[in-house]
Amino acid sequence: MRVILSVLFLFLFMSVGYAEESQPTTAEEEIQQINQQLNQSPKASSIPAKKHFGPFSYPSTNQGLAKIIPDISVIGSLAVAYFKEEPTGEMGHNPARTGFTLQEIEIGFQSVIDPYFRADVFLSINEAGVELEEGYATTLSLPKGLQIKAGKFLLPFGRQNSKHLEQWNFVNAPLISKYLWGPEGLNELGAEIAYTFPTPFFLQLQGTFSNGVNEESFGGERKKDFLYQGRLTTSFDPNEKWILLLGTSGAWGFNSELAGAFTQIYGGDLLIRYKPSSYRALTLQAEYLFRDRELAAGKVLDGGGYAFVDYQFAKRWHAGLRYDQVGWPEGLVAKEFRISPAVTFNPTEFSRLRLQYDFSKVTSQEANHAVTLQLQYVMGSHGAHPF
Amino acid sequence: MKKLFLTILIFMSFTLQAQGKVKIVATLPVFGSIAQEIGGERVEVTSLAAADQDPHFIDAKPSYAVSLNQADLLIEGNMGLESGWLPPLLMQARNPKIMKGAKGYVDASQGIESLEVPQAGVNLFQGDVHPRGNPHLWLDPRAAKIMAVNIYQHLVAIDAEGKSYYDIQLKNFVDQLNQRLKQWSPMTQSWRGKKIITYHRSLSYLAHWLALEVRDTLEPKPGIPPSTRRVEELVKTLQNDKISLLLSEEFYPRSLADYLAQNMKVPLLVIKAQPHAKQKYIDWMDSLLNQIQKTIL
Numbered sequence: 001m002r003v004i005l006s007v008l009f010l011f012l013f014m015s016v017g018y019a020e021e022s023q024p025t026t027a028e029e030e031i032q033q034i035n036q037q038l039n040q041s042p043k044a045s046s047i048p049a050k051k052h053f054g055p056f057s058y059p060s061t062n063q064g065l066a067k068i069i070p071d072i073s074v075i076g077s078l079a080v081a082y083f084k085e086e087p088t089g090e091m092g093h094n095p096a097r098t099g100f101t102l103q104e105i106e107i108g109f110q111s112v113i114d115p116y117f118r119a120d121v122f123l124s125i126n127e128a129g130v131e132l133e134e135g136y137a138t139t140l141s142l143p144k145g146l147q148i149k150a151g152k153f154l155l156p157f158g159r160q161n162s163k164h165l166e167q168w169n170f171v172n173a174p175l176i177s178k179y180l181w182g183p184e185g186l187n188e189l190g191a192e193i194a195y196t197f198p199t200p201f202f203l204q205l206q207g208t209f210s211n212g213v214n215e216e217s218f219g220g221e222r223k224k225d226f227l228y229q230g231r232l233t234t235s236f237d238p239n240e241k242w243i244l245l246l247g248t249s250g251a252w253g254f255n256s257e258l259a260g261a262f263t264q265i266y267g268g269d270l271l272i273r274y275k276p277s278s279y280r281a282l283t284l285q286a287e288y289l290f291r292d293r294e295l296a297a298g299k300v301l302d303g304g305g306y307a308f309v310d311y312q313f314a315k316r317w318h319a320g321l322r323y324d325q326v327g328w329p330e331g332l333v334a335k336e337f338r339i340s341p342a343v344t345f346n347p348t349e350f351s352r353l354r355l356q357y358d359f360s361k362v363t364s365q366e367a368n369h370a371v372t373l374q375l376q377y378v379m380g381s382h383g384a385h386p387f
Numbered sequence: 388m389k390k391l392f393l394t395i396l397i398f399m400s401f402t403l404q405a406q407g408k409v410k411i412v413a414t415l416p417v418f419g420s421i422a423q424e425i426g427g428e429r430v431e432v433t434s435l436a437a438a439d440q441d442p443h444f445i446d447a448k449p450s451y452a453v454s455l456n457q458a459d460l461l462i463e464g465n466m467g468l469e470s471g472w473l474p475p476l477l478m479q480a481r482n483p484k485i486m487k488g489a490k491g492y493v494d495a496s497q498g499i500e501s502l503e504v505p506q507a508g509v510n511l512f513q514g515d516v517h518p519r520g521n522p523h524l525w526l527d528p529r530a531a532k533i534m535a536v537n538i539y540q541h542l543v544a545i546d547a548e549g550k551s552y553y554d555i556q557l558k559n560f561v562d563q564l565n566q567r568l569k570q571w572s573p574m575t576q577s578w579r580g581k582k583i584i585t586y587h588r589s590l591s592y593l594a595h596w597l598a599l600e601v602r603d604t605l606e607p608k609p610g611i612p613p614s615t616r617r618v619e620e621l622v623k624t625l626q627n628d629k630i631s632l633l634l635s636e637e638f639y640p641r642s643l644a645d646y647l648a649q650n651m652k653v654p655l656l657v658i659k660a661q662p663h664a665k666q667k668y669i670d671w672m673d674s675l676l677n678q679i680q681k682t683i684l
């Protein structure tokens with residue numbers, strides 16, 4: 001390489017008839033020379049060397065940092081809440097009581113394995129103990145646009161389900177999540193194949209095939225009772241300041257009510273973001289899910305959804321308002337709605353404080369009120385999340 | 388359904404049409420600008436972030452994954468600026484050609500000695516510290532030369548046919564830059580040793596190159612916006628020291644800088660942090676230096 005480059009540059013300089021004495025003759029010499037200059041700012045000695053702000057010294061070499069050890073991260077979420085009426089049942093990551101709730105301490109290990117795979121493992125420590133939240137391998141080198149993922153993971157149904165607690169815009173999950181998927185979300189052992197179409201806008205198809213153990217909607221006990229799930233996402237930017245994202249999802253499987261009883265769930269979601277500058281953004285996100293189940297009593301239809309706006313009004317501040325509802329159509333559970341304003345302050349990218357009020361009401365019951373203050377923190381190198 | 392397939396086919400044919408050129412995706416427009424100068428007519432450059440955005444906070448838009456999916460060459464600074472938004476895009480892009488370590492992946496900062504590499508034991512109490520050092524390295528034109536060479540080497544590796552063309556383009560770029568460096572030198576000589584205050588610790592390379600002293604930043608710590616308490620400290624600094632210039636990038640909040648400029652009689656210059664994608668690097672640097680010349684005390 002060096003020889004070729006030198007020959008080439010010599011040739012170039014001769015042919016262009018341009019050869020100053022001090023001019024470097026090869027690209028590598030050029031780099032060397034520039035580095036020398038960078039290293040000793042011209043006549044640096046005449047200016048008293050000033051070490052900037054305590055902990056920094058310069059110049060220093062930019063050493064290669066080999067990536068053998070996986071990225072390890074710890075994300076803690078603690079909530080302190082007041083409920084007029086305490087929630088009942090398993091709450092998953094949601095605040096569970098008046099007083100403190102350890103929502104989760106998530107430990108993540110993420111790394112490229114070899115030229116063909118990467119792996120992501122997330123352990124969730126909560127009050128109940130330690131469990132595997134996600135653990136999957138993803139292909140890296142399939143032909144353009146194709147990707148296969150296998151292991152335990154949150155299925156890509158809608159926008160909320162695949163998000164970890166630290167990506168939520170509110171201290172709790174929308175009512176519909178817990179209602180359709182249970183406290184842990186739709187989290188299955190299986191495989192996903194995804195394909196990104198070579199279109200000028202974003203168009204992605206994901207299909208998953210999994211055990212289908214989810215108790216709220218699936219959990220069929222026969223050998224062949226697998227869960228088939230898919231999602232189609234498209235996104236485009238009307239211009240630089242706007243993002244539009246649309247998704248539609250479906251899941252087909254068998255529930256545990258009767259042998260061979262079928263459950264199908266469909267969902268649609270929408271995200272619009274307007275970001276006029278680096279520290280201002282207005283986001284609208286909405287999602288609706290609909291379930292059709294064969295139960296002993298016959299066909300039961302139910303569903304629900306949510307919509308929220310999130311306004312980032314300063315670099316570190318967000319204000320949000322969410323409306324969510326279940327029992328739409330009503331199915332077997334009473335209609336419930338909830339209105340949740342929240343204010344979020346991110347002191348840095350590594351910590352977060354969030355204050356949220358929930359007003360919720362189940363039809364023909366008294367209204368419930370809750371106030372939650374949440375603290376989240378990240379340590380270590382946590383891989384950024386997809387949009 | 389048929390219609391959908393038809394539209395997809397049409398779009399696919401569009402993407403095929405553009406295949407003649409090397410598709411370059413640059414994370415920041417400054418890399419895109421330099422790549423355009425080296426690649427000339429043989430390349431088609433897309434820059435993800437816009438020049439007027441804070442490069443630390445870019446949304447990982449799905450449309451960026453599309454650009455990356457179709458790219459032959461990716462250029463990133465690899466100093467930590469992109470770590471909050473590029474990795475998930477690369478996962479979504481599913482393009483082995485531009486994965487780290489592939490021929491189509493350019494680490495623009497390779498071979499540049501970075502400033503302000505944190506010493507052992509420094510933790511995040513010091514604010515948002517980049518482990519590999521200050522990432523805003525394009526503000527030193529000598530570093531831009533190395534970036535150009537880095538881009539050149541990868542371009543040649545993936546498009547060998549264009550080698551003789553890229554050779555000339557690289558030489559032109561470096562020659563022009565060397566010429567400008569000579570032209571700028573008399574002007575910038577008179578600034579040596581002057582003290583400046585910047586908003587973020589983003590102009591260290593500029594200061595280092597021109598032997599300016601960054602006396603302080605408006606941010607108390609990197610990434611932490613200045614509070615009201617900060618005003619007093621800065622007023623004190625401005626009283627005790629002769630500060631020749633207050634520099635802030637256009638995307639940072641202006642209130643504190645404006646307040647200090649008005650009340651402390653220190654000139655304020657709001658600058659463009661990097662060239663926009665269609666602007667030549669040299670022209671951007673030239674206008675930046677001329678603006679400083681007009682403003683500096």
